[in-house]
Amino acid sequence: MIELEKFQAIIEELAPAALADKYDPPHFWRKPGKKLQKIGVCVDPTVQNVRMAQQDGVDLLISHHPCFEQDEELFAGQEMGVFVLHSAWNKAPDGNTAVLARLLNLRETVQDGELLTGRVEVSLRDLLLSCQRLLNTPVMPYVGDLNAKVHHVLLISGPGFAPFYKEEWDKYIAGGCDTILSAELGRFALSYLSRHNIKMIDLGHSAMARPGMEHLAYTLQTRLKIFQCQVNFYPDLYAVNYQTASFYPGIEN
Template identity: 25%
Template structure:
């Protein structure tokens, strides 16, 4: 008798070789893709070969990324940003070329956008919080009524400059720093990867002194100074490399699948 809990799909092949549909079902369940009203088409966006032996992961799905995945011998590309965002697209121009590159290589494309930001184990925000050794973690970062980021406390107070230098070493990206806080120190931190510039007010309400996010937006420039919150912008791309890599490592542990991270930074 079933207890009502989700079941793990049967994966009958040998370790290092997984049926595509079983792996997609496992990913959908593990990432809880149905829990978020995400305009991205989370899940399998392009179907290819039926058996997965090698995985490539990337932040974006571009023509260059798809070609790189095909050239690397991948059967599956897992990306954070996919090809479909809630509206139909004509199969013309660059969109056609991206689809053609995947289809001609029989390459599967699986996408996890908001679910991979929010995931408690391999999500972008969870991985950043772990790398920064944040303590006393709690939900942060409202997205359509759900919290997809994390707030916590550093083990010790740091100057804002020292903290920005630490983030730069973590991401490899020179940070843009808006010192809007009441003091130039960091202890209580909110983490929201990608486009989190609009969460300054929430950070202030929660008593956080600093927000770490990806890219700035002009309309939120003054928020940091008016709400009294430091903001460290570490790059949209660079704050979202963590989830796909952690997910790929999880697939290696679970199924023995070989994987490769395709690094195509945007500088944004």
């Protein structure tokens, strides 16, 4: 069992709040008790993950993505807390972005927040297959000639194909990047990046965070073993992108 304050100190060490976007600091969506004996980790607070965590007697569920207001009913009569990491763990030195790059065998990596560049010498087909196997996602949108060679990759955790990343695309394209891996591949990115001959793979908004959150669970298992605190990973996630539908009024409903 670990004191809540000690747990918060460990999380701050792993994913410093100063790394997070200003509007998106790590926070308790629901505050747990002062002592934690069982902790759960997940990408999304889906109904399945929440119910399984409750059945396991989890005191605190650490989620990458936040809960929605309507999720309150899932916790009616329950004492389980929820802690949301999100952007702080995307940007952490050993967080979602860094873990995914490592598993994809990217070399000479340079990380800047949720953006990371690295080098690899494979075909787009082989890179796509590696992403599909790693993320257990058999259907994965891509753009480009499958026989084309990939040399310099830009990896962006989260909605990196959203239009507000255009300035970042331009900067890294000027630096020689020929391939972008991210999520939320929509019409603007397709049109703009195709004109620059950029190859693209949409990893899925939640799927691309799974390896990093699994790594967090493993790290906490190791760190909290001395406290006899159990840590479980709950694998269910939302298998859709979050923002693309907002470009088409009514679809999000």
